[in-house]
Amino acid sequence: MALVVHKFGGSSVGSVERIQAVARRCAAVRAAGEELVVVVSAMKGETDRLLALARALAPVPDRREQDVLAATGEQVSVALLAIALRQLGCDARSFLGHQIRIRTDSAFTTARIRDVDATEIRAALAAGTVAVVAGFQGIDPAGNITTLGRGGSDTTAVAIAAALGAGACEIYTDVDGVYTADPNVCPAARKLERVSYEEMLELASLGAKVLQIRSVAIAAKYRLPVHTRSSFNDRPGTWLVENYPMMEDVVVLAVAHDLNQAQFLVPDVPDRPGVAASIFVALAEHDINVDVIIQGVGADGLNDVSFTVTREELARARPLVEDVARQLGARAPIVREEVAKVSVVGQGMRHHAGVAAKMFSTLAKGGINILSITTSEIKVSCLIGAKDVEQAVRTLHAAFIEEAGTDG
């Protein structure tokens, strides 16, 4: 008897009818003799509805309380799915983060899983019960409710699959899998059969919304195959694997883009060791992730420092950056919200020079101005104006993927 972990996203459980469809799918898996754990997200729109209530009360809601609030979305989903499964005669039981001890750190709204106690789930499975687990939520050492950040249910599913030693984790979502670019932006985009963990880590961090990046990191750590696929059809999606044949022949696997960016520019930061770092220390202490850091080499012992944060974190980041700038004697920070990040990714880039140069010339030919650049071994990212992002994705996809005939 195999043990499988299935995860259903918010759009898959977005209505009574869809919950019933998920229940039928799960009951069929169980009837086929599989031991089944189902991880579910909040019903589509629910998390946004809850956070809007919080923001109506406070521009920057207390993060501990925001997690208490947001965790209710998944609690509703697990109860409803368990009710639907039992109505089909399929024994099922809901489990919340605090009940199965999904232990996390205390970084409210972006907590990381430390470990999962699978004892209760194993007992339920052994009794023939479908374990319906609330995604996204955990509990910190003091018993506070925590959440894992947007897309955190993926991470819950992969962490539970790893803890249980499941053969694979199936992530059902509202898209068919991982594409060479966002098909809503680039009609020529094609679905990929396989992506390596390393490539997916880059894609997830660069704005591809198929999987939460931490879920990919956990899958990579445990070498757990993850299948991301649509809950609205039975077609295969994209498999995340350690590696796949021919991967080094593919130079650029996919083009990613991310509109969820805001850029800070701090002019006239004193050019002394550790000074620029003090900005990033202040942000890190508040669990704000920083990306695309550029430190210009200025005159008169003064530098311009720029970096990006996500737009959600802009409101929290702004007073921190302003404080540090004041302490450093720098000028007042400038914030650019109308920016976007466009990236090309592929493991084969390690062995091929010239990807960055080709990217810059391709964007330049399209008349697209580059604000900042970051690179890693397997990706090149450019910060550009938000208005240019769709054209940039299509141009880069044509140049790197359609013309190169990348494996789909």
Add this chain to the structure above:
Amino acid sequence: MALVVHKFGGSSVGSVERIQAVARRCAAVRAAGEELVVVVSAMKGETDRLLALARALAPVPDRREQDVLAATGEQVSVALLAIALRQLGCDARSFLGHQIRIRTDSAFTTARIRDVDATEIRAALAAGTVAVVAGFQGIDPAGNITTLGRGGSDTTAVAIAAALGAGACEIYTDVDGVYTADPNVCPAARKLERVSYEEMLELASLGAKVLQIRSVAIAAKYRLPVHTRSSFNDRPGTWLVENYPMMEDVVVLAVAHDLNQAQFLVPDVPDRPGVAASIFVALAEHDINVDVIIQGVGADGLNDVSFTVTREELARARPLVEDVARQLGARAPIVREEVAKVSVVGQGMRHHAGVAAKMFSTLAKGGINILSITTSEIKVSCLIGAKDVEQAVRTLHAAFIEEAGTDG
């Protein structure tokens, strides 16, 4: 420094604006130097919304899962109120049933509190923090989420006030207090300044919706004064107390009515000892409360047995009653849904004969047919047709209260 427990019902926290009003009221109490515990219900309409989702999936939803679902309503409220308080600069922290260990039995949807561990709340209060506690919810010995039934947040508030040794518990609701009858039905109804625990226990069990009956029982046990009042004005409401002057001079204190009734009639039950009891044992095993039991004396060793349940429990009760009736060889049960219960209550009835007789003659004069009667030392209840209930309340209020000039 006094310790006070305030409870706000669903309509008091029914919108962002109302939550802000509650936060301002609480912050003022805290600023005046009081140690404050606030217990809140789900936002008005939220519990109904959630249960409608459950019922769309299953006519009789699994009760464990229904509690997982319903408990989210209060979780949302505590998070939002804590966010609003912190926005006012008032330190506050939410507590859920499982976090402060509101330990209950395992009777899902109608659980009873066994004990409350006040340690964490005391620590928060000592640190100057307002403790915002989720009403209605608890945790059973196995760690399952339980709920205390409709109005259960009153019981949470009173149980916490008792556990903390608070001087009083203030229950803020959408009505001004306890009336001599429902003012929506009887325009002559007047607000009562004081009601004894014993009278309130009867009134709550007879359909007065001001307070959950269990909260009154706990208040009585600990002799905790409870003040039930409106959250929309500052006028005093009604105090629940051990006793009050002159109470024996008041024969009938109030008229109560309850439309939430359904009557079962089981014809031709064999007249052997214990046979009728088997019906009630089956219902009790499923935590269904039964009221107004009448066993007629029939011919041929067969009796007709009738009793009432609440309309919410009708769907669960019906198959149980049908099963037992079949096993007993009785005829198929008949269900009457168009019934209501009207009652007169007063501690002074102990010392005054003739209340039942006056009630029957008053109803008869109004042409109202009585289906069944039950009495206790301090109340008389009649089951009547639902269509007659408003007229019955007004007629009884006029005869027993307006004409007698009851203390208001």
